[in-house]
Amino acid sequence: MSPQARSELFYLPRADVARALSHIDPVAVATDVLKAHARGETDVPDEGYLGWTTPQGHSARSLNMPGLIRGLEPVAGTKIINASLGNTARGVPRADGLTFLFDPETAHPYAMMDAALISATRTAAVSAVAVGLRTRPAHRLAFLGCGAQADAHFGLLLPRLAGLTELTVYDRDPAGADAFLARHRTTAEAAGVRLTVAGAAEDAVRGSDVVVPLTTVTEGYIRSDWLLPTATVVHVSLDDLVAEVVLGAAQVVVDDWQLVRTDPRRLLGRMYREGLLYGQDEPAPPGPAKQVDGTLGELLLKQEPLDESGLTVVNPFGMSVQDVALAHRVFTAATELGLGSRLPR
Numbered sequence: 001m002s003p004q005a006r007s008e009l010f011y012l013p014r015a016d017v018a019r020a021l022s023h024i025d026p027v028a029v030a031t032d033v034l035k036a037h038a039r040g041e042t043d044v045p046d047e048g049y050l051g052w053t054t055p056q057g058h059s060a061r062s063l064n065m066p067g068l069i070r071g072l073e074p075v076a077g078t079k080i081i082n083a084s085l086g087n088t089a090r091g092v093p094r095a096d097g098l099t100f101l102f103d104p105e106t107a108h109p110y111a112m113m114d115a116a117l118i119s120a121t122r123t124a125a126v127s128a129v130a131v132g133l134r135t136r137p138a139h140r141l142a143f144l145g146c147g148a149q150a151d152a153h154f155g156l157l158l159p160r161l162a163g164l165t166e167l168t169v170y171d172r173d174p175a176g177a178d179a180f181l182a183r184h185r186t187t188a189e190a191a192g193v194r195l196t197v198a199g200a201a202e203d204a205v206r207g208s209d210v211v212v213p214l215t216t217v218t219e220g221y222i223r224s225d226w227l228l229p230t231a232t233v234v235h236v237s238l239d240d241l242v243a244e245v246v247l248g249a250a251q252v253v254v255d256d257w258q259l260v261r262t263d264p265r266r267l268l269g270r271m272y273r274e275g276l277l278y279g280q281d282e283p284a285p286p287g288p289a290k291q292v293d294g295t296l297g298e299l300l301l302k303q304e305p306l307d308e309s310g311l312t313v314v315n316p317f318g319m320s321v322q323d324v325a326l327a328h329r330v331f332t333a334a335t336e337l338g339l340g341s342r343l344p345r
């Protein structure tokens, strides 16, 4: 679309985003973005974080996450994703937001679309890239938390884990775990995977080759002695591990170290501040500390698998450029499919 044609704002509601996404391979998009990021072809500023306590006393936040992928056809935009912890009890999704695309020449926003599904899909796609870097077969997979991210991870991880026979899920809300089971049991069985609900997080984690925390906790609870010595933890919800797991890991891989270390709230950012974790090109702090081994993009560029000699922690902070790249693909597919509507400016 030429800059002149952008006197209208293209809007895509969630159902249209879902239809457009069904024509896209999100794991391929995530892979390309991770590689572009490792080649230095992206701009990922620190996220803008606004936190508050709602009038009813719940913790709420708004994240503004801009990003740019450079190149002959640059793609720019931002994701605004908000959440209130009171929403689930209110019967509405915890998180909701919008992703915007900007004209690379005029900088004007030209498209706006529901962000939640794109965000869940790009997050699960990055996790799929991470588990795809394993060389050992994974027989058992565990999800902690059975919300929107768990649904997206179910769809993208199962096809990429050859040899998987069991998926064990746990949610602190038993109804949430049962609903997950009801939504996915038939598909899991068709894929030869037994889907079960654990009564405790520890039961789900013990014996699992791949563990994916998808909760909303703010304090760690997954201990080293729960984990198989060669497990892969894809630490999507960023606060489920206790520090000793990261300190004892054979390998710690991130998507972007700058994002991880700048954030003072989640585990790895806190460990950085406490001198327990440091980056690839940074001097070691005094005392016992773990060095971050690299990024997913670097492993992809080097065509290197995860180090499975011990425990691997993959900590994908979540990069705006993943949302923006996927949103751009959604915009292109939606235009071809005649979806969405055009709002006057």
Ligand SMILES: NC(=O)c1ccc[n+]([C@@H]2O[C@H](COP(=O)([O-])OP(=O)(O)OC[C@H]3O[C@@H](n4cnc5c(N)ncnc54)[C@H](O)[C@@H]3O)[C@@H](O)[C@H]2O)c1
Binding pocket: 088, 094, 095, 119, 120, 123, 144, 145, 146, 147, 148, 149, 150, 170, 171, 172, 173, 176, 201, 214, 215, 216, 217, 235, 236, 237, 238, 316, 317, 318, 319
């Ligand atoms: N790293 C990333 O790129 C990235 C991207 C998007 C979301 N996230 C994070 O992923 C997490 C999940 O997101 P979502 O959209 O699925 O949220 P959601 O609210 O839809 O689901 C969260 C689920 O976790 C459950 N839960 C909460 N605490 C638990 C605990 N201690 N043990 C077990 N289950 C627990 C809740 O009952 C709920 O079912 C959030 O923390 C979110 O911030 C990370």
